[in-house]
Amino acid sequence: MPIPSFLARRSFHYGFFVAGLTFLALLVAAAIRSAPGVFIVPFEQEFGWSRATISLAISLNLVLYGLIGPFAATVMEQIGIRWMMVFSLAAIAIGVGLTTLMSAPWQLILLWGIVVGCGSGVIALVLGAIVVNRWFFERRGLILGILTASTATGQLVFLPILSAxxxxxxxxxxxLVLTGAALLIIPAIAIFMRDRPAEVGLRPFGDKSETGELPQPKANSIASTFNALWLGMGNRDFWLLFGSFFICGASTNGLIGTHLIPACIDHGIPEVKAAGLLAIMGLFDFLGTTISGWLSDRWNNRYLLCWYYGLRGLSLIFLPFSFNFSFYGLSVFAVFYGLDWIATVPPTVRLVANAFGKENVGVMFGWIVAGHQIGAATAAFGAGVLRTWMGSYFQAFILSGVLCLIAAVCVLRIGQTPSKGNSQLLKQET
Structure with a gap:
């Protein structure tokens, strides 16, 4: 399908337009993934379901969101990024739309947990990593930071509106508003999205070499994905990255993204005002993650991660006490925590590329994102259970903060031992 001439001009690299489409898709998907925080209390009030039951569906969504990523990375090699994005956005729209007809907990688990979870697993951080590594030779960290920040923008744009x-x-x-947003961007993705620079006669942005792009082998997606995991498991850096991202997910999407609004309501803060806190976090995270991408091109990424996890841990330990200062204390938390929300992604992607090679970033980062979402699911369900059992989120916030401080120490060990040759093995096998 031809593209408009002004988009194909050499003075305007098409990679920036592809990045813009990816940003838009990630933004909408992020808004949908953050919606359960707004819906938990209405579900309790209408259906009488416990917070633990609702959290189970959300945790399943988060697990599938993570586990789909590495397989999506290899399937994209088969059918392309564009059609994977179209299919996944359609699945998300169908799943969210049908929740308006549900009347039993199993339907929430099926639709929001499984259907939306699988669809959102494609429109995820792995997609941004693949797009950046295919379309950009220069400014990878900055562009990835902006794409990653789209999850914050999704909250900034949609959550206050959705809550109201x-x-x-x-x-x-x-x-239904979320369903319409997903359906609205599908035509633009289908018409304008492209898989590789060669499809529009370009090289990756900033690539001045004369060699042509090597054709990618059509490997068995399931076998190659599991093989990459098996080989990665023999590398200590994989476990350090996987473990730190597990804690990242537990301390962001799983805990704050899911339970901050209900925690605010527990303390007498209205739902719309509580959603505004997440919007503040989104605003400052857009700034923080974009700067993090810029810094990841210039500074030691291990030290960046150490600072990010350390500051996040201190913020979470402060959170349960901030309720004593009413909404102003929470606003202070929102600013400091927001700057750090997902600033961990650009340096983590850079460290994955260093450990396993640029050609393997998609599948290996996919498995590490799986760790992120397993952590998110654990926190989403665990915090719901603690709230049901203890009547408070205090223990969940403190535990998450302590885990972040542990991660701050562990990430300093990434890349500190000689490579075991996993990058070459992965290249040969996949």
């Missing part, structure tokens, strides 16, 4: 709609018209109206 839900408060005034009910959660079903909010779900």
């Amino acid at each position: 709609i839900t408060h005034r018209f009910g959660w079903r109206a909010g779900a």
Whole structure:
């Protein structure tokens, strides 16, 4: 399918337009993934379901979101990025739309947990990593930082609106708005998205070499994905990256993204005002993650991660005490925590590329993102259980903060031992 001439001009590299489409898709997917934080209390009030039951569906969504990533990375080699994005956005729209008809917990688990979880697993951090490494030779860290920050922008743009709609018209109206947003961007992806620079007669941005792009082998996606995991498991850096990203997921999407609004409501803070806190975090995270991408091109990425996890841990330990200072204490938390929300992604991707090679970033980062989402699911369900059992989120916030401080120490060991040759093995096998 031809593209408009002004988009194919050599003075405007098409990679920036591809990055823009990817940003838009990630933004919408992020808004949908953050929606359960707004819907938990309405589900409790309408259906009488416990917070632990609702958290189970959310945790399943987060697990599948992570586990789909590495397989999506290899399937993209088979059918292309564009059609994978179209199919996944359609699945997300169907899953969210059908939740308006549900009446039993198993339907929430099926639709939000499985259907939306699988669809959002493609429109995820792995997608951004693949797009950046295919389309950009220069400014990879900066572009990846901007793409990663789209999850923050999704919260910034949608959560206050979604919360206001839900408060005034009910959660079903909010779900239909999310469905419409997913459906709206599918045509643009189908028409303008491209898989590789060669499809529009270009090289990756900043690549001045004369060699042509090597054709990618059509490997068995399932076998190559599991083989990459098996080989990665023999590398200590894989476990350090996997473990630190497990803690990253537990301390962001799983805990704050899912339970901050219900925790605020527990302390008498209205839902719309609580959603505004997440929006503040989104605003400052857009800034923090973009700067993190810029820094990852210039500074030692291990030290960056150490600072990020350390500051996040201190912020989470402060959080349960900030409720004593009313909304102003929470605003201070939102600013400092927001700057750090997912600033960990650009340096983590850079360290994955260093450990396993640029050609393997998609599948290996996919497995590490799986660790992120397993951590998120553990925190989403565990915090719900603790809230049901203890009547408070205090223990969940403190435990998450301590885990972040542990991660801050562990990441300093990444890349400190000689390579075992995993990059070459992965290249040969995949």
